[in-house]
Amino acid sequence: MRNGLLTTAAAITAAVVLGVTAPTATAVDQARTTAATASDASEASMHGGSLTVYEDSNFGGRKKSFTRSDSNLADNLWSDGRTNMNDSASSMKNTTSDDWKLTSDAGFHGDVYFAQPHSTDKKFSDNDLGNDELSAVRRL
Structure with a gap:
């Protein structure tokens, strides 16, 4: 000032x-x-864009978008507003200019997957995170 x-x-x-x-x-x-x-x-x-995770491989099923870190996905719901999304994501699209750390356990622990800026992953089971294991996302 x-x-x-x-x-x-x-x-x-x-x-x-x-x-x-x-x-x-x-x-x-x-x-x-x-x-x-x-x-x-x-x-x-x-800081635009978002990390969007999808319930099914190939960006199918319900989805959930994040613009900031979340250390515990247990309290998040899929786009239907009724179903808990913890440990049930299978693919993602990162439309941000930032890296994201995706982990299999709350608190950013467990198996780790790094989503690079402007990237996609159509099948989590092809990497270290695994299918239906996502429990936390951190924007880096």
């Missing part, structure tokens, strides 16, 4: 020295709002 005040004060001082009308408080507030909105949009695009 201090840098923002110094920048505003410097702009007003320069305007007075140069004989230019100083910006109004409304104009300064609008500039700050525009800058904050642009910063928020940039942050969202940097």
Whole structure:
């Protein structure tokens, strides 16, 4: 905040020295709002996407998407809103720019599988995690 005040004060001082009308408080507030909105949009695009896991191989069945880490999937439901999804995922799509650590046990323990950015895995049984074993996801 201090840098923002110094920048505003410097702009007003320069305007007075140069004989230019100083910006109004409304104009300064609008500039700050525009800058904050642009910063928020940039942050969202940097961290966009999700890790989506699917109940069946080949991205079939019910699904569940994550945008942040979850150390225990026991309290998560599939997209139907009724069925617990712990230990029942078989494939995934990572549409984020981040790596994800998928583990077979809660607390990020047990067998581990790393999902690389913008990757897919159509069959967990072909890797170290295994089919129907997912219990935690960590965004790295």
